[in-house]
Amino acid sequence: MRVFLSSSIGVACAAALVLPLSVPSGAVAAPQDTGAGTSVPGSTESLPLVPFGSERSSGVATEQGLPQRDVQPFSLVGVVWDDADAELHGSVQVRNRSAGTGAWSGWQDLETHNAEHGADLGTSERDSGTVRGSTAPLWVGASDGVEARVRADEDPDGGPARASLPGGLSLELVDPGEAPEQLPVTETDASRGQAIAADPDPAETDEGAEDGAAPETGDSVATDPDDGTDANGDDGTVTETDDGTVTDTGVAARPHTAPRPKIISRKGWGANEKLREKQFGYTKTVKAAFVHHSATGNNYTCKQAPSVIRGIYRYHVTSSGWRDIGYNFAVDKCGNIYEGRAGGVTKPVMGAHTLGFNTNTTGIAVLGSYSSTSPPAAVTTAVAKLSAWKLGLHGINPRGKVTLTSGGSNKYKKGQKVAMNAVSGHRDGFVTDCPGNKLYSKLGSVRVSAAKYQGRS
Known part of the structure; x- marks a missing residue:
């Protein structure tokens, strides 16, 4: 290739x-990642997710997220993690607060993707060392508050344990800048x-x-x-x-x-x-x-x-x-x-x-x-x-x-x-x-x- x-x-x-x-x-x-000095400003706020729960037998976090909080203005949201080869087997959901009305949305699902998009293996882009695992982003419109939860799937074999979540989970809040x-x-x-x-x-x-x-x-x-x-x-x-x-x-x-x-x-x-x-x-x-x-x-x-x-x-x-x-x-x-x-x-x-x-x-x-x-x-x-x-x-x-x-x-x-x-x-x-x-x-x-x-x- x-x-x-x-x-x-x-x-x-x-x-x-x-x-x-x-x-x-x-x-x-x-x-x-800066909008300073450019004609089209924009920004990304990265918020590390925190553990909400863990599997008792192993102590591995099986649920992470963020409680409701005020954030910088954003319109698009996604979740990323450190290892591009690691797969997120679970659900990813967010709620956002409208900057215009102050109303909170219901829970919205993000598609996990798990490497289906991205550069091919063995290419310079894929091997750059900067690539991370990521969900599909979700457009939510102008917002200034967020809540998130990521929950691992049940063990596919029917056991009591849940799958572990990838390391370094982070909520990405993207402000695309003025149109x-x-x-x-x-x-x-x-x-x-x-x-x-x-x-x-x-x-x-x-x-x-x-x-x-x-x-x-x-x-x-x-x-x-x-x-x-x-x-x-x-x-x-x-x-x-x-x-x-x-x-x-x-x-x-x-x-x-x-x-x-x-x-x-x-x-x-x-x-x-x-x-x-x-x-x-x-x-x-x-x-x-x-x-x-x-x-x-x-x-x-x-x-x-x-x-x-x-x-x-x-x-x-x-x-x-x-x-x-x-x-x-x-x-x-x-x-x-x-x-x-x-x-x-x-x-x-x-x-x-x-x-x-x-x-x-x-x-x-x-x-x-x-x-x-x-x-x-x-x-x-x-x-x-x-x-x-x-x-x-x-x-x-x-x-x-x-x-x-x-x-x-x-x-x-x-x-x-x-x-x-x-x-x-x-x-x-x-x-x-x-x-x-x-x-x-x-x-x-x-x-x-x-x-x-x-x-x-």
Whole structure:
């Protein structure tokens, strides 16, 4: 597994809220957790959890937490622990006090994750010594009080003992800072009554590609003709399956591309470039897109989406110890698309989104939780457009199959070659609920739509 690093020069100086077709690179400082002297302030307050109870026979703490207390303002919360290889087998719950009303919420669950997101084993990011275990973060909105509890699971064998909790548990309270200027809304936000923007026809050129510039490929990206890449052309006879995929018969096909969708840049969502590592990490190509839900909850408006992303970014870097936000792209519930990990949206940037399958893939996170809530049509449309464009840059049919090599996960051993849908869900590469049953069930139609955006029948 190889990651290609390239120095950055001037990303923080990008002037437009919507990315141009070529993305300038930029030099930034080393990661730090401070908002001082930056145009977009923010902070993280780390509160060590204290023991609430222990297993009598061993004295090992089986419940930790924090009693109700006043805290610095925050909007996003998560729990981290020292050892990234340790798994948290138990429940994690928080309550927050609204800064606006003073009312306390009920108990809210945080998804434990247990390494399902993150850099692949053996990569420089994973072996940096800074990576910590972490739950999914939860967006709770402006808050100034918190209460937390973490309780270990019962012994799976039915004994009286409980599982031990990981060491160094800490509650992370993230203030994403002030939001940048109002960003466009492309679909109704029912809770706020925002207006609907008409969805352009798939054949029309999107605003983000109006100047017709050729996609940037980057000199630092290597190609490997033996890496199992399958162009999946479908000009010949194909076999269609129920999940929206097709099997290629091997007939050579002409390249298919799709219009580039509008992508809100890191500057547009207010990324503080001083937080992330100054170098960019690249893989060789992009053969597949993994779709995720962020599991941060659906209690946000689309105007707040940039703040949610800034919160996730800060949590991934400052609390979890990653080099940058883990996802390559994010999509809010109004269908707005955002640049994720830095390095250039046209380039094969190495993400930290699907443990074992970050190589030669891109990660798309839908902001929210979609285990029991259906994603709006604007979400699936945006994911289809983004997948069509990004995969099209590398000659990949969104309805096709590709071969990926596992870097090691709880589903596929390291080195195992796996046939995957070109548009897959996180659970296809790792035993997890992500991207939630409701979103996962829409991926078949996403593949079909994405292929049509590429001009395929």
